[in-house]
Amino acid sequence: MIEIFNSMTGQKAPLKTLEPGHVRMYVCGMTVYDFCHIGHARSLVAFDVVRRYLKYSGYRVTHVRNITDIDDKIIARAAANGESIETLTKRFIDAMHEDCEQLGVERPEHEPRATEYVAGMVAMIETLIEKGVAYASDGDVLYAVAKFPGYGRLSGKKLADLRAGARVEVDASKRDPLDFVLWKAAKPGEPSWDSPWGKGRPGWHIECSVMSVALLGDHFDLHGGGMDLKFPHHENEIAQTCAACDSTFVNVWMHNGFVNVDAEKMSKSLGNFFTVREVQKHLRPEVLRAFVLSSQYRGPINYSDDNLRQADAGLERLYVALRGIAADAVMVPTEATERFRVAMNDDFNTPEAMAVLQALARDLNIAKSASDQAKVSAIAAELRGLGAVLGLLGCDADTWLKTRPESAGVTHVVSGGVAPEAAEIEALIEARRAARAAKDFKESDRVRDLLLARGIILEDGPEGTRWRYR
């Protein structure tokens, strides 16, 4: 039984799908005017693990992740770059897909774009006006927040408190400062669509209401996103969908925590963000993934070189254990799998799940030194199998270990082939072998130091010498 923390209730509860064996989930995706940063990566990876684990647990998953391809920032960025909105958004959508592939994030079943659903948004806005919860004003359409009784429930806010804390100047067209825009009248030169209220474009929140209803229905199982979307975005989504469809909308709300830098939220406005592709210049995407999974998805996670280094070291230990073992055995679940499942069933406790992988690595190393082949391949299969549920350990171990960190970034999808200078390294190892055979340890140590200076570590074993980068 999978238990999930529901932001709406503040408690964990067993997952009960509306349709037996089928999970329908919607996760807020990106606004595509820039590259993915580590914060996006965390959300992407966190919900990718949710998706993978649900599938592993036997569910069919219909996962929707939207793409916001029209909004103020996109318009501004395109104008600043002197390029069209289409060119800009296409570029960053492609970049996002590349980043996802690097991070091992599976493609969701649907990736709807806001601009493809404008007609539906207009229709929902009309319904909201008919129902008396929205009003047109100077070409804008606003949602009258006070008309929706449950407003603030998700974020635990009261209308009065929100008004007291309001830091935004009141827009003259708003009847209540908290009312939010469903439709924006077009300004000259801006992209626009025809509507009953004149030319304009949708507000941000309405797209998610319309696209989720269109692809998943007006009542589905899971809705996720970053903590910062809880208010106002998800609150507004609820107000829109529930009022327009007279529905329950979402059963379980999930929110991932932030990535911090020096204990501060990584964000565009603070300028303390790193993009996924920058980071991949000096480490492999799988390390980033392991780093994200090293803490539970709801808590904060601190981005630092040392924490990344630790994630790398932990992952390397797993790959070292798997090295040289054929990946041909079928996974047979043992107590380790049971422990893994208990951890994951508890609101996706990935740190605990990773501890299980480490325990398997130790057992594997022990079985290896005992030369218990049956046990070795069984444990290796279980380790790989559970790793796959987290989207880890998908590479060939030897390839992983023989790929230089600085040439990383292209290794998540195993492509075979070791580093280019492998032949040269092998030659030096052979020379050293000869020296050792002749008991010329001075020479053999010289060769080893030579290689070490290039970041290559040698390991002498019963079957000869192996090498890896570090």
Place this chain on the structure above:
RNA sequence: GGCGUCGUGGCGGAGUGGUCACGCAGCGGACUGCAAAUCCGUGUACGCCAGUUCGAUUCUGGCCGACGCCUCCA
């Protein structure tokens, strides 16, 4: 100001009313020509103050501190 999350050993990070996380780093041992890798061992950690309890890091209350949301943001 309102609302909320959190505070675990050198670091990261789970978890629990009373023997165990796990990883990184360190130290000792085994192994090794020496290393590396691996295995074994090793740390009186649970913000502060009270309360409940035979016993609290784990429950309750208060305090302090950090962070977040209240405005676009994963």
